[in-house]
Amino acid sequence: PGALVLLAAVVRAVAAAPAAAQPAGDGTEEAVELPPIDVVAAPEPAPAAAQNPSRFVETIDGEATREGTGSVADAVEDAAGVRVRRYGGLGSFATISIRGAAPSQVPVFLDGVPVADARSGVVSLDDLPAGELDRIEVYRGFAPAGLGEAGIGGALHLVTRGAPEDGGLRLGTGLLAGSFDTWRAWVSASGVAGTAGDAPVGLRLHVSHRRSAGDYRFLSDHGTPLEPADDEVLRRRNNDAAQTVASARLAVPLDAWRLDAALSLVAADQGLQGLDYDQAEAARLSGTDGRLRFSAAAPSLAGGLAALELGAFGAVRRDRFADPLGEIGVGRQLETDLGGGGGFWAMLRLFPGDGSHLVRLRLEASYETFRASYELPAAAEGPRQGRFVARLGGGYEVSLLDDELVLLADLRADVRGDDFSGDPYFPARPDAAVGETWDVLFSPSAGARWAPLPDLELRGNVGWFHRAPAFAELFGDRGTVVGNAGLRPESAVNLDLGPSWSARDAGTGLRVALDAAFFASFAEDLIVFVPQSQSVFRAENIGASRTLGLEASLRAGWEETVELEAAYTFQDARDTGDAPYWSGLRLPGRAPHDLSGRVALRRWGLELWYEIDWLSETPLDRANLRHVPGRVLHAAGLGYRLRAGDRTVAVTVEGRNLSDEWVYDAFRYPLPGRSVFASFAIDTGE
Known part of the structure; x- marks a missing residue:
């Protein structure tokens, strides 16, 4: 510096x-x-930032998810530009929005493999296996070409810890307990399990279980927000959630290649509590999810002129939705969904000339299928739905002026084919006919990074991205949602521009880093569910939007003793569609102001921290008639970490929503009040 x-x-x-x-x-x-x-040398950039020099990306340490609640939503909610929408307490449905993009426009990846299925296109963050995360990469506005899919809102990439390639057996275990009968226990083991020829075989195993009753108090307005006289403090019912995760990771380093395999299994069960004024008593959702991934990477071929990565993946998921009393949907329902699929990818990187040029080529193909079966209100097999995607991407990056200026450009082409076998449950529906549809989408993007000073960088990006409709939008959902096979993909033009500055003084130990960015997104053909009758909706392309915003983040510290973090996001997200009664109004679920801060003091193995989170008033519906009130939440904690050789013991106590505010989030789902959690973790090895 x-x-x-x-x-x-x-x-x-x-x-x-x-x-x-x-x-x-x-x-x-x-x-x-x-x-x-x-x-003092400049700190090495995180892998995500080094491989994407022009992108605005934030890397979050996975330690908090490994030793804490095991919640991805908790880990990412304070990042700049990120908004987590929660439908309850720990373990409930939670989605991510980046720079105002809808959750379906932010693809989520686990070790480079997409997580969302074609059924809904939305991922619940608290359903993800988080116990063995190494880091979380948040890409704001622009997904990197190395991940394949180009999301309109960016991307969220979860990277798990790899299997060790040397060393002896290492064991870890821990327990967390807290408010609302919440607890989590985990155990892990890693080490060299044997050899394959002369190569060591590294293995990492992990098992965890999390459970919460979710029976917190909340203030209900009984569905009459303009009549405070009937407001009442109630306790959340049917809000329990449980999750079990098991994972295994295998690594074999060979001379020129590195083989890596991963297997994860997730089983979850939760109550569906309904709205605050009409709580459900018996509705439940349970599911199991299994994923397998294999990759072979050669980081240096042809004398360092090329790098090649090959991989394949597969997934199967089973969900069971039970609403025997008709409390959630329209009438009594008992539905089992079974889906699965797989694919492969190949990525080639070329380093021609003097190393200042980089050429990227990526080929990816996948197929997934889905089918539902019903027991209520009558036994029937739902239609079979399938999607094939072939994706070809290419990119070029050049470094000029001794790496002072970096230019890059990417182009992705997606070939998508959907097939639909007809719906025997509702054979008269217009979208129930057997057929196939094919589409080709192109997503170009370009970026630049200029470093006029050693401590200062200016970055900018522009791109055009798409999102294909999900099965539920194309083919409907048993008549409550009527499908529309003629839906066009959503599209958006994104751009951002901003500086990054950092400095560090070796003499005093002071360090500071500041990032800021202006961003804009102009979306068209937004898919909106339009009422067809009192209980039937149809997905249509009628929406358009414009989002302008600013985001900034600050990190400062003194040696390892004091740490200060702050993040602020302003966004003005407006409906610009053709409907005159919505045009110009704010998009629902997008808060104009979002500010978070954290200060930590560390000494003698102790860490004391305080956090604050302010979110401004947020519109609840497209007509802007109802709003979720603004909120200010406080949290604090104390931790102690003792290291003795290769052994570590960590003890933590933290409190959330310390002022016990009545807090509501997406669709006015109430969130927990004051809560306290305590945890300990032991890590030992040779």
Whole structure:
């Protein structure tokens, strides 16, 4: 770092110069030892930032999810530009929005493999296996070409810890307990399990279980927000959630190749509590999800001129929705959904010339299928739905002026085919005919990074992205949602521009990093569910929107003793569609202001921290007639970490919503009040 380090070095060298210049009294030269000069190198960028120099990306350490609640939603909600929408407490449905994009426009990846299925296109963050995460990468506005799918709102990438390639057995375990009968227990083991020829075989295993009753108090308005006289404090019912996760990771490093395999199983069960004024008593949702991934990577081929990665993946998921009393949907329902699929990818990177050029080529193909079966209100088999996707992407990156200027461009082409076998449950529906539809979508993007000073970078990006309709939008859902096979994909033009500045003083240990960005998104053909009758909806392309915003984040600290973090996002998201009664209004679920801050003090293994989160008033519906009130939440905690050789013991106590505010989120779902959690973790190994 730049000017601060250079100035410190010059001052120390000048102070030492007279002593070095004085000759010895006897005329002979005397060796004089100069005082040391501390030179602190610039911190290496995180892998995500290094591989995507022009993108605005934030990397979050996965330690909090491994040793805490195991919730991805908790880990990402304070990142700049990120808004987590929750439908209850821990373990409930939670989605992510980046820069105002809808949750369906933000693809989620687990170790490079897409998580969302074609059925809904939306991922619940608290359903993801988070116990063995190494890091979480948040891409704001632009998904990297290396992940394949180009999301309108960016991307969320979860990277799990790899299997070790050396060392002995390492064990870890822990327990968390807290409010609302919440607890989580986990155990992990890793080490070299054997050899394949001369190569070590690394293995990592993990099992965890999380459970919460979710029976917190909340203020209900009984569906009459304009009549405060009937407001009443109630306790959440049928809001329990449980999740069990098991995962295995295998790694075999060979001479030129590295083989990697991962298997994860997730089983979840939760009550569906309904709205605050009409709580459900018996509705439930349970599911199991299994995923397998295999990859082979050669980071240096042809004398370092090329790198190749090959991979394949498969997934199967079973969900069971039970509403025997008709409390959630229209009438009594008992439905079992079975889906699965798989695919492969190949990515080639070429480094021609002197290493200042990079060419990327990626080929990906996948197929997934889905089918529902019903027991209520009458036994029937639902239609079979399938989707084939072939994706070809290419990119070029060049570094100029001694890496001061980096230019890059990407082009992705998606070929999508949907097939529908007809609906025997509702054979008269217009979208129930057997047929196929094919579409080709192109997503170009370009970016630049300019570093006029060692500590300053300017970055900018522009791109055009798409989202294909989900099965529920194309083919409907048993008549409550009528399908529309003629839906067009959503599209958006995104752009962003902003600086990044950092500095560090080796003498004082002070460091600071500041990021800021202006962003804009202009979306068309937004898919909106339009009422056809009192209980029937149809998906149609009628929407358009314009989002303008600013985001900023600050990180500062003094050695390892003081840490300060702050993030702020402003966005003005407006409906620009053809409907005159909606045009110009704010998009629902997008808060204009979002501010979070955290300060931590560390000494002698202790860490004391305080967090604050402010969210402004948010419109609840497209007509802007109802709003979710703004909120200010406070949290604090104390942790102690003891290290003795290869053994670590960590104990943590934290409190959330300390002022016990009545808080509501998506669709006015109430969130927990004051809560306290305590945890301990032990990590030991050779």
